[in-house]
Amino acid sequence: MRGLKDRTVIVTGGANGIGAAIARRLADEGCAVGILDMDAAAGEKVAGEIKAGAALASEASGQRGNSLEVRAHSASEDARERADDTRPEAGSSARGARVSFHAVDITDYDAVARAVETFELAFAPVACLVNNAGWDRAVTFLDSTPDFWRKVVDINLFGPLNVNHVVLRGMAERGFGRVVNIASDAGRVGSSGEAVYSACKGGIIAFTKTIARELVGKGIILNTLCPGPTDTAILRSFLEGPDGTRIAEGLKRAIPMRRLGVPDDYPGLVAFLLSDDAAYITGQTISVSGGLTMHG
Ligand code: NAD
Numbered sequence: 001m002r003g004l005k006d007r008t009v010i011v012t013g014g015a016n017g018i019g020a021a022i023a024r025r026l027a028d029e030g031c032a033v034g035i036l037d038m039d040a041a042a043g044e045k046v047a048g049e050i051k052a053g054a055a056l057a058s059e060a061s062g063q064r065g066n067s068l069e070v071r072a073h074s075a076s077e078d079a080r081e082r083a084d085d086t087r088p089e090a091g092s093s094a095r096g097a098r099v100s101f102h103a104v105d106i107t108d109y110d111a112v113a114r115a116v117e118t119f120e121l122a123f124a125p126v127a128c129l130v131n132n133a134g135w136d137r138a139v140t141f142l143d144s145t146p147d148f149w150r151k152v153v154d155i156n157l158f159g160p161l162n163v164n165h166v167v168l169r170g171m172a173e174r175g176f177g178r179v180v181n182i183a184s185d186a187g188r189v190g191s192s193g194e195a196v197y198s199a200c201k202g203g204i205i206a207f208t209k210t211i212a213r214e215l216v217g218k219g220i221i222l223n224t225l226c227p228g229p230t231d232t233a234i235l236r237s238f239l240e241g242p243d244g245t246r247i248a249e250g251l252k253r254a255i256p257m258r259r260l261g262v263p264d265d266y267p268g269l270v271a272f273l274l275s276d277d278a279a280y281i282t283g284q285t286i287s288v289s290g291g292l293t294m295h296g
Contacts (some may be wrong), residue, residue, distance in 0.1 A: 003276030005030035007178075008124050010116065012036045012106055012163055013133030015043035017232030018182065018263045022130055023099070024050055025267030026274070032098035034119035034126075036112070036163070037133065040103040047101040054097030098123060106133050106159035113166045125174055128274045129167045131160040131204075132182040138193035138238040149196045156200035161207070168215065177220035178274045181208045182266075185228045185293045188285065193238070201226075205285050212283030221282040223273050228289020230261035257290030 009026050013019035014035035020042075027033050027050045037043040100122055102115035120126060135155045139148065160181060171177030186194050187201025205224050212222045229235055229251045239248050252258055266288055272278050287293045 001029060001271050001275030001277055003279075004271060004274055006032070007127040007274065008032045008034070008119075009128040009130065009274065010034045010036060010119060010126050010163070010167065011130045011132060012159070013182075014130075015039040015046055015101075017234070018227060018230060018266050019130070019132040020046045021263035022132060022267045022270050024053070025271055026128075026130075027054070027097050027099055029271055031128070032123040033100075034115075034123070035099065035101045036104045036106065036115050037101070038103065038105045040101070043101040043103065047099045050097050050099045106163055107154045109162045109166070112162045116163075116166050116170075120170075125170055126167050127171075127176060128178040128180075129163065129171075130180045130182065130270055130274075131163055133159060134182065134184075134197075134234065136194055136197040136234060140193055141195035144196065152196045153200055156197055157203050160204055164207075164211065168211070168220065171220050172215060172218040175219040177215070177218070178278075179208075179211075179220065179222040180270050180273050181222065181224045183208075183224045183226045183285070185226045185287055185289050188226055188287065188295070189293055208285070209283045216282060221273075221278070223278075223281060223283065224285045225266065225269055225273070226285060226287045226289065226293070227266060228255065228261050228287065228292045230263065230265070232263060235260070255290040255292045259290060261289065 009031045011019050011023045011026065011033060014023040014033070015037035016039060019037070023033050023035050023046060033050070035043050035047060100119055102118060104111045104115040106112055116126060133155070136152060164179065164181075168177065168179070181204050183201040183204040184198070185191070186198040187203075187205050190198050208222050208224045215222070239245070248260070252260060269286065269288055273281065287295065
């Protein structure tokens with residue numbers, strides 16, 4: 001993709017599912033990738049796999065093995081990191097995979113700010129952001145409780161607001177930024193058993209359009225990608241019950257392409273939206289869902 005190589009990208013929720021596929025693809029495109037996720041074990045595994053993949057590619061192309069850089073950060077490592085001037089240079093694609101993992105809960109604004117600062121000290125200011133972390137459990141609205149609503153809103157609305165707020169400020173100062181917010185078709189057309197989650201995702205769609213207007217003069221482009229039902233942990237949790245197979249078959253029948261999404265259905269569009277090929281596209285909401293939703 002034009003202009004994407006060597007860009008610094010933060011991917012939230014990059015430890016699993018769709019976010020992990022996006023992180024891998026952006027590393028393949030030559031980006032320096034910072035994975036922010038609360039699942040430390042899985043996040044470090046994905047970062048390690050990106051490193052291993054780059055090492056294999058590097059060996060195959062005869063590059064020197066010491067061109068790899070993988071870092072796993074925790075808050076306690078921040079100070080050491082700052083004192084230790086081993087920062088890889090941004091813009092040196094010959095270095096191979098540049099990836100760091102940061103264990104962070106996106107509902108904690110200060111923790112997000114620290115993680116972004118650590119990533120920027122290690123690599124370079126953030127050029128691109130993919131807000132992908134999310135969570136839900138299936139429950140009808142009348143059976144749900146205010147405590148559950150708060151958790152869903154904290155993760156799926158306040159979380160992306162935190163990350164956007166932290167990252168967009170720097171982007172605005174520097175006059176450049178590309179953002180993809182991952183919402184859901186649930187935020188466009190609703191989804192039974194996901195009332196509050198759908199409200200959050202609809203909110204992310206409207207938020208993205210508004211910020212796209214507010215920041216277009218600062219060189220910042222924002223778009224929303226809406227996945228449909230996709231075979232990851234979130235969907236599997238919905239299908240755990242005795243009716244799971246029947247519901248999954250019903251979902252497939254409703255999708256014109258007659259299959260659920262898989263994580264690899266999304267990274268191509270994300271890479272495009274973060275690249276210069278998409279430089280005249282902002283504020284758009286794009287469904288990637290096998291034709292489940294078709295908007296004019
Ligand atoms: P997933 O459960 O496989 O991955 C979600 C990731 O987000 C996990 O790694 C998890 O640890 C992380 N996460 C959750 N809460 C977090 C928090 N508070 N702080 C930091 N990280 C946190 O799910 P997925 O399907 O890959 O979901 C990715 C995105 O796609 C989500 O925004 C989800 O709402 C959206 N989406 C998924 C589907 C689907 O059917 N799977 C459909 C539409 C939209």
